[in-house]
Amino acid sequence: MSSVLSDSLGNSSRIAVLSGPTFAREVARGLPTAVVAASENAETAQRVATLFHSESLRVYRSSDVAGVELGGVVKNVIALAAGIVEGMGLGLNAQAALITRGLAEMKRLIESAGGSPLTVMGLSGLGDLLLTATGELSRNRCVGMALGKGAPLAEALKSVGQVAEGVRAAKQVTALAAEGKIEMPIALEVSRIIAGEITPAQASKNLLARALRDE
Amino acid sequence: MSSVLSDSLGNSSRIAVLSGPTFAREVARGLPTAVVAASENAETAQRVATLFHSESLRVYRSSDVAGVELGGVVKNVIALAAGIVEGMGLGLNAQAALITRGLAEMKRLIESAGGSPLTVMGLSGLGDLLLTATGELSRNRCVGMALGKGAPLAEALKSVGQVAEGVRAAKQVTALAAEGKIEMPIALEVSRIIAGEITPAQASKNLLARALRDE
Numbered sequence: 305m306s307s308v309l310s311d312s313l314g315n316s317s318r319i320a321v322l323s324g325p326t327f328a329r330e331v332a333r334g335l336p337t338a339v340v341a342a343s344e345n346a347e348t349a350q351r352v353a354t355l356f357h358s359e360s361l362r363v364y365r366s367s368d369v370a371g372v373e374l375g376g377v378v379k380n381v382i383a384l385a386a387g388i389v390e391g392m393g394l395g396l397n398a399q400a401a402l403i404t405r406g407l408a409e410m411k412r413l414i415e416s417a418g419g420s421p422l423t424v425m426g427l428s429g430l431g432d433l434l435l436t437a438t439g440e441l442s443r444n445r446c447v448g449m450a451l452g453k454g455a456p457l458a459e460a461l462k463s464v465g466q467v468a469e470g471v472r473a474a475k476q477v478t479a480l481a482a483e484g485k486i487e488m489p490i491a492l493e494v495s496r497i498i499a500g501e502i503t504p505a506q507a508s509k510n511l512l513a514r515a516l517r518d519e
Numbered sequence: 520m521s522s523v524l525s526d527s528l529g530n531s532s533r534i535a536v537l538s539g540p541t542f543a544r545e546v547a548r549g550l551p552t553a554v555v556a557a558s559e560n561a562e563t564a565q566r567v568a569t570l571f572h573s574e575s576l577r578v579y580r581s582s583d584v585a586g587v588e589l590g591g592v593v594k595n596v597i598a599l600a601a602g603i604v605e606g607m608g609l610g611l612n613a614q615a616a617l618i619t620r621g622l623a624e625m626k627r628l629i630e631s632a633g634g635s636p637l638t639v640m641g642l643s644g645l646g647d648l649l650l651t652a653t654g655e656l657s658r659n660r661c662v663g664m665a666l667g668k669g670a671p672l673a674e675a676l677k678s679v680g681q682v683a684e685g686v687r688a689a690k691q692v693t694a695l696a697a698e699g700k701i702e703m704p705i706a707l708e709v710s711r712i713i714a715g716e717i718t719p720a721q722a723s724k725n726l727l728a729r730a731l732r733d734e
Contacts, residue, residue, distance in 0.1 A: 325615030334608035362727070395550035396654045400540035401577075404646035411640070421636075425626070430645070431619035438653045439611045450548075501599060512551060512577065 306416040317345035323376045323428040325435035334360045340427045342366040372420025375429040380444045380470030382406030386437035387448020416484045429517040444470040532560035535567040538591045538643040540650035549575045555642045557581040586634025590644040595659045595685030596706045597621030601652035602663020624703040631699045659685040
């Protein structure tokens, strides 16, 4: 999105990206929330941080626009996967392992785009991923759960009744990964499930069949 | 623990540490679970991995004994903090931010002990942290929730009725951090709450009062 804006507006130094673990309902209620404002221009990041900062909303600064943006995209795909695991009844151990490996996929994609590993570990990476993949208010997780229980995509989307960005993002992320030859097996299996090419059970088998190796 | 064993047995190359996101109940039910086996000796790690590996239990290898062990200790302290946040009703955004910052504290401690940042991102670090800090079966999280609701420590422990390792670990981790001059504000506030020196509300205020800055 920042590339589109900067192409249209012609001045990327005035663009900032705001991201982080933020269920809107909680922000609206004034519950404590922390986000990151990223801009290639330090003054812009500072300006946005100062504008949004309040007693309940803490805004950290970053210069890693690509890393912050990509984290916000990939996390929806991993949240879909976490929902699928939950819908299949595979348990919390499996979910924790999946989210951990999912963050490793996010890290590879972000680094290949010139983003920083520190961003991956931060609020817009890990923070947002864990909210979206484990929080009850997460739409992507809910759609994943319905898929994991065997619902076709159209039905899963209908049951949630809200936009689940991960459904479109899975395809885009998989395309990006293929282009850059980046290993993202979880995103790939999610996109196959969404395309109706395989069942969640087959995807889970594919992921578990990967060979014993160093972490 | 590995240092104690290696002092007693006199041969650290035969010691391996097994850790990861593993609620025992789920492992016993044969639900898919992934762990890491760490040893300074690659053959020992491989041997343990092969012995434990099964269709439902995937064992990855690591050479980072200190990192794997410390992750398993610190995660209990952060899980207590996550429970406290939940008990106080601060919401999921706050919990996600807290766990993210908690992982950064774990990273600093592990790196100061010669462990690897990759271990922090892995199953015994992030994976175990997120299971323990968000999973319903987590004892440390339950004790934290009781503390967050205002129960004194003795009562919180009694209500859970099981060992919560984070209570002892908070003191030990804080001592380690002080010794190495490592910034671990969350662990510090948890140890103060446990010692009865401050209330959860004061601790939360202290953490939120930290200045606006780069992530």
